[in-house]
Amino acid sequence: MTTKMLLSLLLHCFCVATTASIPSGGLGLPGAGSGESLRPERPYFDDVSPRNVSAVVGQAAVLRCRAKHIGNRTVSWMRKRDLHILTSHIFTYTGDARFSVLHPEPSDDWDLKIDYVQPRDAGVYECQINTEPKINMAVMLNVEDESLTPATQAPARSSAAAATIWGSQDVYVKKGSTISLTCSVNVHSSPPSSASVLWYHGNSVVDFDSPRGGISLETEKTEGGTTSKLLVTKAALTDSGNYTCVPNNAHPASVSVHVLNGEHPAAMQTSNRASSYLTSQLSCAAVTYLLSSMACR
Structure with a gap:
């Protein structure tokens, strides 16, 4: 009995020592690895674009946003002043057709383009990734009055194009x-x-x-x-x-x-004609009265 207990104790010590010597990454089998190596990288903004963009009234403005490792997440653009979502993925969620997304496949670029910039477009825009919690990058758009900038060449217009x-x-x-x-x-x-x-x-x-x-x-x-x-x-x-x-x-x-407000244009025209007719009749009556008075004298 003493011999069996001694052998059991030696076997237990050998197993503990062997287990302790195995690396935490596993036994080196294919597909095995640490939890850290299997965890996908979190999305982030590749902040290489200007955070302040200037545009002239009537021209186009492009706000740059480069999002890395988004996976199955969505990139959106929001206008800060009214919290209006302008775009989500490649879709536009505004009735203003001047706004669009520039996303050449398979790039990481999700740029917001604004055609024919107006003074009211000035302000802060946010490029967002719907992580938890959400991450965003703000871009400031400055709009300059064209009357204060050097004249630019307008698009050529044919005399026949109208x-x-x-x-x-x-x-x-x-x-x-x-x-x-x-x-x-x-x-x-x-x-x-x-x-x-x-x-x-x-x-x-x-x-x-x-x-x-x-x-x-x-x-x-x-x-x-x-x-x-x-x-x-x-x-x-x-x-x-x-x-x-x-x-x-x-x-x-x-x-x-x-x-x-409830008045039909035909009624307006009829009323105007009636008024003109009445005015002309009164004028004729007045002239006739004056002529007759002069004749009596």
């Missing part, structure tokens, strides 16, 4: 209905882009992300050129005014929109 807005030069719509304006350009945009046609309401670019909401743009390439359709739902009296279709390579076109 925009045309369908229908009458005066558009009448009832309050609460939809304003629908279609602009045709007899040349193709270069490069093709839904932002190749801008719409102005008065002196301001139509803001598709304004709190008003209900404004959208549809741009279509046809054999004859480009067609841009502006839709403004639930028209209000403040939506009245001059609307201008401004292509980037052709002459613009304008229409005047009148939002009516």
Whole structure:
């Protein structure tokens, strides 16, 4: 019994010593390794791009974002001033067609492009990766007034290239209905882009992300050129005014929109004609009275 106990004790010591001598990475078998080596690298921003970007009104701005080791995670762009998500992956989540993502496969670049920069675009934008917790990188966009910068050469416009807005030069719509304006350009945009046609309401670019909401743009390439359709739902009296279709390579076109508060334009025209007729009749009566008075004298 003593011999068996001694052999058992020696065998136990041998196993403990052997186990202690094995590296923590395993027995060297294929596929074996430490937990650290199998853990995927965490995403991070390759911070080599400028955090301050300047652009001139009317030109394009590109905000750079290079995200490494994102795996199955998503890269998004957010506008800081209103916390509006502009893009997610390669998709755009804004009605403003000036915004798009530049992501050449299979690069790590997820750049935000803003065509035809406006003063209201100035501010902080964040490139985000949906990790837990979320990580982000802020980029500041500065917009310079073109009147304060040296003149740049404008895109060449052919004298024959012009925009045309369908229908009458005066558009009448009832309050609460939809304003629908279609602009045709007899040349193709270069490069093709839904932002190749801008719409102005008065002196301001139509803001598709304004709190008003209900404004959208549809741009279509046809054999004859480009067609841009502006839709403004639930028209209000403040939506009245001059609307201008401004292509980037052709002459613009304008229409005047009148939002009516229950009054039909035909009634307005009839009323104006009746007023003119009454005025002319009164004038004739006055002349006749004066002539008759002079004759009696």
